[in-house]
Amino acid sequence: MKNRKKMSSSFILLLFLFLLSISFTSAEDINDILKDTKNEIAEVLHDNSKEFSDGFRGVFRQVDDGGKHKSRSKGPKEIVIPLEKFRKIPFADIWERLGHIAKVSLSRANRLKHKPKDETVNATGVFPKSYGEYSISLSFGTPPQTIPLIMDTGSEIVWVPCTKQYTCIFCNSTPVANPLSAPDNMKKYEPLDSESFRQTTCDHPGCTYIQGRFTCKSCKPTNSTSSNCLEVCPRYALEYGSGVTNGTLLSDTLTFGEVKIPYFVFGCSNFTFHIPAGIAGFGRGISSIPAQLGLRKFSYCLLSKTFNDTAKSSPLVLYDGSDSEDEDTDGISRTPFLQGPRKFPYYYIGLQEITVGGKKVHDVDEFITLHPDGSGGTIIDSGATFSFMGKQVYDKVVQEIDSQAADYKRAANVEKDVHLSPCYEVPKENASLPTLGFHFRGGVKMDLPVMNTFWFIDTNETTVACLAVVTDRGKGGGGPAVILGNFQQQNYYVEYDLKHEHLGFRTQDCSED
Incomplete structure (x- = not known):
């Protein structure tokens, strides 16, 4: 590098x-x-x-x-629009590109959080x-x-x-x-x-x-x-x-x-x-588009993210605002939207627990809870690339990841270059890394696969896996403590039910027609 x-x-x-x-x-x-x-x-x-x-x-x-x-x-009742991966990511160099994405994700989080x-x-x-x-x-x-x-x-x-x-x-x-x-x-x-x-x-x-x-x-x-x-x-x-x-x-x-x-x-x-x-x-x-069109619901399925040019698309579906009987979506988990403060007009959801490798992360409940002043809580955001966690949450999550990934050497030089941490040197095949899980109100959980938890970078010598989460180190002020970005949503069907005020999701291969 x-x-x-x-x-x-x-x-x-x-x-x-x-x-x-x-x-x-x-x-x-x-x-x-x-x-x-x-x-x-x-x-x-x-x-x-x-x-x-x-x-x-x-x-x-x-x-x-x-x-x-x-x-x-x-x-x-519905309109289907092709949803494609955006191709104009600047920088041809993978290290520079990844560092740029991480910095933009953090900058976005700070803007979303700023009062x-x-x-x-x-x-x-x-x-x-x-x-x-x-x-x-x-x-x-x-x-x-x-x-x-x-x-x-x-x-x-x-x-x-x-x-x-x-x-x-x-x-x-x-x-x-x-x-x-x-x-x-x-x-x-x-x-x-x-x-x-x-x-x-x-x-x-x-x-x-x-x-x-x-x-x-x-x-x-x-x-x-x-x-x-x-x-x-x-x-x-x-x-x-x-x-x-x-x-x-x-x-x-x-x-x-x-x-x-x-x-x-x-x-x-x-x-x-x-x-x-x-x-x-x-x-x-x-x-917004849902408000101006009077939508009762919209849904999308995000293709796996490799940032390579591709003509492949997946569906973004807009459902009209009529009072006709709603069709239920098979196999979907639902959690209610929460009423956030007016100054933060985002899609808040009730995150109750974070797990690493199936083990609960302790001492974060106070921070992931949405407070009346707008601090804390979790939002879902298709415009953010990597998810965001406030320092108090991030440090506890990383501590548990480090404990479970102790067999792998930290790639400190890579962390400095790509603005992501922790990064580990892992074998090119059969790497065993802990994954993130999010447990929401209503008893539903989103257990992420390893490809939605870590970004893998192949080098000539080895493979490096970096946690695809950014943090502000406590400098971002109030606002959401967790922002669920689109990297973590890839290959998930996600449904925003605006009529019944809940978020639905399920795992799905978004490349299938």
């Missing part, structure tokens, strides 16, 4: 701030673009408030697409999210423009790379001469090419949700009745574990084959830093 030169973090920050100021002042992004073509799109800039409000409540039309589209309708600022008047909403490794393709506009997005249950916002002026700093998967250019193959949504796009106004609920109590100059405060407000919603900035995106809130038609959802609200981002794709937010907020 070789030494690598790293760019000064202060230099990157100054560069980012400078380029961000250019992004704001050169054209004010999409707002000025729209002004330049005012006559062309004047009739679609503002619609009446009732149409916006009705569209935002969630429209899920049951139409069979007859197999004409990749996203197919299976009768009137948001008090709701005050501000011009920019900042949200603690990140990107994961699984993508879906959604079609926006009339005619439809198909854009691949990261599927993220830890985010409630949907945003897409937007306009021909889109700039993405350090987003290429390989080194390029100009780090400020977006990847050549990145698909971008162009609002001016859509007959159905709308700008959102200040009194739109989507704007209110993102901007909090921000008040537009010509509008009444967002917490009072406002009518005929035509001022455009202020620009947003969303902060992620790995970067930032900035843009304007729009609405347009979202299409699944012949199923059309008008007035779907999403972000049109024309500037991002270190985030290689847009986000499809499946979180708890009212701007």
